[in-house]
Amino acid sequence: MASTTKNGKLRASKVQKLIANNAILFIWLLFFVVSLITIKGFASLYNIKSYLVNCAVLLIAAIGLTFPTLNGGIDFSMTSVIDLVSTISAYIMVLTSLKGSVWAIPVAIVVSLAIGAAVGAINGLAVSRLKMPSFVATLSTMMIISGIAVWFGNRHYEKVSLSGLPDGFTVLNGKGALWFLPVVIAAGIFLYCHWLLTRTLFGRRIYSVGVNPRTSEISGIPVKKVVFSLSLISGVMASMAGILYTAKNGAGIVTLGDDMFINFVGSVVIGGTSPMGGSGGVKQTLYGVLFVMLISNILNLLGVNYTMYDVVKGVFILLAAGLELVTRRMNEKAAVLASKEAG
Amino acid sequence: MTNYALSLKDIRKGFFGVEVLHGINLAFENGKVHGLVGENGAGKSTMMNVIGGVFKPESGTMEIHGKPYEPSNPKDATKARIAFIHQELNLFSNLSIAENLYIDNLPKMKIGAIDYKAMKTNAAVQLKKFGIDEDPATIVGNLPMGVRQTIEIAKALIADAEVILFDEPTTSLSQKEKERLFDNIRMLKENNVAVVFISHILDDVCALCDDISVLRDGNLIDTRKTSEITKDELISMMVGRKLERVFPTVEKDIGDTLLEVTDLVAQPVVKGVNLTVRRGEIVGVFGLMGAGRTEFVRALYGVDPITSGRIVLDGKPYPKPSPMESIERGMAYITEDRRGEGLLMPKSVSDNIIMVNLNGICNKAGAMDFKKEDAQTDQIISELKVKVNDKHMQTAANLSGGNQQKLVIGKWLLREPRLLIMDEPTRGVDVGAKYEIYVLIQTLAKSGSGVIFVSSEMEELIGVCDRIVVVREGRVAGELQKNEFDQKKIMYYALEVNQK
């Protein structure tokens, strides 16, 4: 009967959708299990713990990047925010009169968040009001902010890094008895952002704008405000990641974030959020983070030359982006087909 | 047997197993203008795409002067001396007139380089022939639509086209530009070009064409000499039925003033429009394309900026319209471009319906209430009889044109708007769904909402509205009450500024 076949067809595609949406997780699981069995040193408690901590801190940054990506944009400036946050927060905690006081850490954190918000706001204004493409706006802010970080480091640091951070801060380094703290923080941020995107008005507006800003505007969505907020979020997330990366390294490092971008963009793209906007989310980014960090871990344990890390990651990103394009094209074709049938 | 410039014999075309063209037989003669009329969805675009080499027909043949014509891509059509003047012109707004004219036919110098000087000189000659007083170095992006269209025609002739098909060419033209187009077409006739004129404006078709063919639902109904047929017969053939029972009627009261617009100016198109709408009133807005109807409602709703003017809605002044505030004040705007501005095509039916009422289903913290969302979307789907099986799995792109339009209208209904602005709400919609939309409009009016119904279909305005306002060149040219409705009068207003 026509209706059952139609329902049958729809049910099949629901299962298809489930597999497609979580494909990366399955692939990751496969790699993970194989690594457990075959790679020496992978299954140790130490390795698993450090893997989780690495995932946690990367997740915060990658979640941040997910937001502008949902609108088909990008944020190159996150790495420089991490640079500046690391440089200035360490300075505050070690070289100012606040050293040793109970205010050192809170002030450092607040200032860091303010930096992230400020950079995010500038990017947001550039994209939403000045109509600049995000890749070039965030590129220029990246150059300016990383330059400022270097200038600051030149002025105030004796070497390229500044250690001696207070214990209350380095407790976040993902080691020792409280190793799980970064993981807990990341989990909290993840849950909040997931809720934000899937269950709130704001989240729905983000997806709507990412799919079609003109329709969204006419339907009463404040498009410019939404676009602005995406950059703001990535800026603030970058600063949070910067704080945790600094704690992890136990020092303020002027060039801390410089090579991290490929991990951020890799997590987002491999995870399945479309670089064209309108689909994806932090759940996908979580999968991407797990995958990217697993690859790094595997390459590391296998002793692969560090120069090839980026190459390997790059190839995976290419595959993921290509796959996303192909499935998108297939979905569009299926839609045309279905519209003919629906008459 | 006349040697036809282009003939179609029994052309059949289908998509995904559904046949869309059912054996089309047409023949176009040199030096004649052949009109093609038909509703949306009649198969005109598909047929043009078959001629143009975009689609391959399932069966049937095409011939040029008796020789087989089997294009596999648009380039083949061009080589066969067939040219199309579509609504979206194939011009490059960053290039000059000369460059646009000759980009497919570049004059070269001896060393193989493009000869810009020769291009400019040749272009100047062509422009003169068409009566265009423009410098060939002008960048096309700076020219108005009418001039651009003429350049497109000149381009076709330069490519030595023998058959030129015009697809709804007058929609973006001013009256002067239309007259120039008609002059150009007559010139093409004299040059032995076979002209095919596709338009829904029957007045134009009858004025210009020697023969008229009517397409309906993928069938060629008939081809007749213009001199041997009346407009009423044409319409009957197009619609397949007499016009009597097309429009619903409803008993209702018309209340006091809901909207009062005084001297609305929105550069560059809207020059000064006055409009009032009363509660329960359906006000039709008619005008030819370029008249400024869409620009007016967009400014009123707040999508485009207002230069000057006064809007009073519900007794309260409304100084700076914006979409968000318009929605707050009870307005709704159904755009003419449903795919680009009315829907989120890849998103589900449910997502589309709830779009305007997102903050109606969330609590203070911003969290969404999915139960409410389900209830509201189900309500709309049943109210409007939207044909959909799974509102979460099916996307807007999966639906037919008529159902898509119902989605667009439906999403606005959730806000219970007091003033509805609808721009071409039945465009691209099948006849059955059109009727349902008319019923919907009447029901809304009966419940006390005011409706601004913008359309280029005079028949539906006459059938549905209480009052028709005619816009021309950015101003109101005339207004007719229900008892004064007359097609000729309306058209006269649309074409002339002052009646008298």
Added chain:
Amino acid sequence: MSESKKLKKKGGLENSLVFKYGVYFIFLLMFIAFSFSNKNFLTLSNIGVLIQQSAPLMLGVIGMTFVMMDGGIDISAGSNMYISAAVCALLITKWRAQGVEIESFGIYLAIFAIAALVGAVIGVINGVMIAKYKMVPFIMTLIMTKIARGIGMYITNAKLIIINNQGFTLSDKRLFGISILIYIAVVFILIFHFILRYSRYGIQLKAQGNNHEAAQKMGFNTLRNTFVAYIICGALCGLAGVMAAGATGSVASAFAEGNEFIIIPAAVLGGISLFGGKGNILPGAIIGMLLMNTVTNGLTMMGATPYVYTIVRGAIIFLAVMVDSMNYKGELR
């Protein structure tokens, strides 16, 4: 009155011109500041040095013009320069070890050809993914940046390779007192300006950058045109790489890092829009590149510390694109 005459009267283009000249005005201020801070800035010899230093990247900006004209971008320019130079450096080392006389016209020609080839290969990969598989250009070329540099570092073991002591230098070669680098640049400028402006390919590229659908409807092979643009850019970047290596004398693992962020703003400054369909090589891209390099040169003369360069370049990019975006009517992303 014709529309073109109406426009000339209204001066409708004036708005953007004012802002554009505003950007150049800032440069004027900068030059004045440079001249004051170092009296050697305005000397003929410094200007000569400036032009000479611009030569390698001049090829880069020419290549970038083609890609940007199509509405695309190539962020892998710097890494392209690096890997091309690295391959050449490795070959030079290898050949010298085999006893080949490097300092000969034939070998130099071969080196250049190989550099162009390596660059072209990168361009081919970029072009295929972008034109055929419809990948977003800045993401594809961003990935390519990482991959190219990674491979380059892998094959060189991230070691510094010195080539000017092995017989390959371009910095000391002069003809009538003018460096050979300038001659090479001029030749390529002329050739590619000719291609962009006077070939059918060039005008089609400009057209499709403006209206992709119309170009396809007219039967232009838009895929091929895009593909070729990336190959041109790739090959030219490869050549730029070997030119730069010949000028500085060595190839380090950070060679040409970030050069795309000199080339792209140079193009935008020169009037080539990021959105496609606008701009030219002569005089546009050339002036843009000279401006960017003057800034670099001036900063060096001022004794600026390294971070100042990135800050100033970042600011220039921001301003230049801000102006470019003023007339943009598309979507905000």
